[in-house]
Amino acid sequence: GAVVSQHPSWVICKSGTSVKIECRSLDFQATTMFWYRQFPKQSLMLMATSNEGSKATYEQGVEKDKFLINHASLTLSTLTVTSAHPEDSSFYICSARDDSSVDEQFFGPGTRLTVL
């Protein structure tokens, strides 16, 4: 079946550093990927829609200069949290829409970011 991986699965960093999270579709092509953020015991909040070869579309209230998204190929999107601060600590989940079956989104296992 369709598999989406994320790397790393967890990361701890110091305040002020930048962290890159990768999202890969392993066995399908995904022109469109999505980045979500989930706080403890809360739902997923869409941060941005990542489109291969073009700029990401950010949701209202999400700082595009802080959360840099690059979707350089049909199987890889990256989210870089720049100058991370403790309030950026969260669970980040990506999903990918299969180009051959746009009805479904497949989710990655998530990345736990802790900023000290």
Add this chain to the structure above:
Amino acid sequence: GEDVEQSLFLSVREGDSSVINCTYTDSSSTYLYWYKQEPGAGLQLLTYIFSNMDMKQDQRLTVLLNKKDKHLSLRIADTQTGDSAIYFCADWSGNTGKLIFGQGTTLQVKP
């Protein structure tokens, strides 16, 4: 904007049926999904239903959709302790092409 609402918690005994309810506001809903999330993990797609269907059954899972009332339910038959998780209802808006998630329902299954 579009909204999806779920009850936050459900507790059942092992072997009973569980029914998780969801309401949504989107008039252009195309698909409605149910996802399962175990602690510290991503989302696992359980099932989905096209908006012009009333019901879909998949082994122990039954999805009922009342489009007029914009009400969706997920029934899990013979609930097992391994079914304990958070269940998210999600609406794929035809207008925006985005998934809108409910708050999630924590299902607790007691032995």
